[in-house]
Amino acid sequence: MTDDWLADPTEESVWRPWRLLQASMDEEIARVYADARIDGLKPTWVMELIRLHVHGPMTITELAESVRITHSGMSQKVAALKAAGWVRTVAGPDARSKRVEVTDKARAVVGRLAAEWRATEGAIAEIEAEIPYPLSRVVTDIEAALARKSLHTRITERLAEDPAWD
Numbered sequence: 001m002t003d004d005w006l007a008d009p010t011e012e013s014v015w016r017p018w019r020l021l022q023a024s025m026d027e028e029i030a031r032v033y034a035d036a037r038i039d040g041l042k043p044t045w046v047m048e049l050i051r052l053h054v055h056g057p058m059t060i061t062e063l064a065e066s067v068r069i070t071h072s073g074m075s076q077k078v079a080a081l082k083a084a085g086w087v088r089t090v091a092g093p094d095a096r097s098k099r100v101e102v103t104d105k106a107r108a109v110v111g112r113l114a115a116e117w118r119a120t121e122g123a124i125a126e127i128e129a130e131i132p133y134p135l136s137r138v139v140t141d142i143e144a145a146l147a148r149k150s151l152h153t154r155i156t157e158r159l160a161e162d163p164a165w166d
Helices: 015-035 043-055 060-067 071-083 104-130 135-148 151-160
Strands: 087-091 098-102
Touching: 015 043, 015 104, 043 060, 043 071, 043 087, 043 098, 043 104, 060 071, 060 098, 071 087, 098 104, 104 135
Parallel strands: none
Antiparallel strands: 087 098
């Protein structure tokens, strides 16, 4: 057995450039907010703020289902949105439930956020027109590959062949 397993596997990554690209694009959107003096807003919060404004207060479960993330992830996001003053929780239809609603701070900018969303979608469509293989097609193709065999299965099959996993 060689010491290849001791090499740093994080030095080469197919996944990392995707994540760095997403982070870079989010930073560019954050600059748009900074330019507009919309302080303390993360691009990853905008969908939820727009949904809550358009559809009204929702439980964390409803909001999580609406934007297709886990309840746990939404609970953490709502806590951050609350701490930043963008949302608050109010009593739900029964004593056990709470609903999340936008604050006046969010209401004051949500029209601008919707405009930014449309502008960003337009900019991404423009970029897709410039490249030979659009991002939306990449996503669809990856989803199809994952439907054929899940990422979990692909990882566990490879781990079964790696003596370092034992």
